[in-house]
Amino acid sequence: MRSRGRPDGAGLRILFYHRVSDDDDALAVSPRRFREQMELLASSGYEVVDLAAAVDLLELGLSPPRVVALNFDDGYRDVAENALPVLERLGFRATVFLPTGVIEGTASFPWYERQPPMLGWDEVVELDRGGTLRFEPHTVTHPNLLLLDDAASRREIAQSKLDLEAMLARPAESFCYPAGLFGERERRFVAESGFRAAVSCEPGVNLPGGDPLRLRRRQIDPADRLLDFRAKVGGGHDTPLPLRGIYRRLRYGEGTPQRPPAAAVR
Numbered sequence: 001m002r003s004r005g006r007p008d009g010a011g012l013r014i015l016f017y018h019r020v021s022d023d024d025d026a027l028a029v030s031p032r033r034f035r036e037q038m039e040l041l042a043s044s045g046y047e048v049v050d051l052a053a054a055v056d057l058l059e060l061g062l063s064p065p066r067v068v069a070l071n072f073d074d075g076y077r078d079v080a081e082n083a084l085p086v087l088e089r090l091g092f093r094a095t096v097f098l099p100t101g102v103i104e105g106t107a108s109f110p111w112y113e114r115q116p117p118m119l120g121w122d123e124v125v126e127l128d129r130g131g132t133l134r135f136e137p138h139t140v141t142h143p144n145l146l147l148l149d150d151a152a153s154r155r156e157i158a159q160s161k162l163d164l165e166a167m168l169a170r171p172a173e174s175f176c177y178p179a180g181l182f183g184e185r186e187r188r189f190v191a192e193s194g195f196r197a198a199v200s201c202e203p204g205v206n207l208p209g210g211d212p213l214r215l216r217r218r219q220i221d222p223a224d225r226l227l228d229f230r231a232k233v234g235g236g237h238d239t240p241l242p243l244r245g246i247y248r249r250l251r252y253g254e255g256t257p258q259r260p261p262a263a264a265v266r
């Protein structure tokens, strides 16, 4: 959608990360960059909320200009070690999406030779009570849901909700499609499982009255400098030309490819 030249078009934005670590990993934003990004939000007057609060606002018909929601996918331990202290200091909140079988230790991520440490259930329960991080399900084994038959796809979605609810003794409300891959079938299973909201990996803004089971999010990548981050928060990445063209010239210089390098999404 056009923002008529304003860098911050209307609509509620959701930013997502995976890891916050100095490890050489396409999914890891460095703790220094993460801290700078959060401090930029704080000094710019942003309120940073978890997904439940964002969905509350949208349901009330609101998308305040200086509110962004924050998500962390997959449940890496470095989020508690390196992101949580920053969030606590600034009074920010975030939602962490967990593949319950990976947390349990009965499944693992195929894209790692050596999987980074994950949060354990004890930590998840304690952190959820702490109030800064709120945990929600992200399937059981983190599959590509589109490749599964109906029963398996439904089970991945519904069982992860039951797993998390059993651990946290409260209802799970929001779901995260692994790698943002889903179709009408998955959206239906998510609705039938009783979720109130679900997030994709499609960039863009979320407007009141939009579909809460296909919320848009923007990934923050390891290579993002503050300029990139500011553009993602302000919508510079999902508005059409000329804003986007100006942004690309700033970021990649003249004569560079029209598309930035494909980012890792999990």
Ligand SMILES: [Zn+2]
Residues within 6 Å of the ligand: 073, 074, 138, 142, 178, 179, 266
């Ligand atoms: Zn994931």
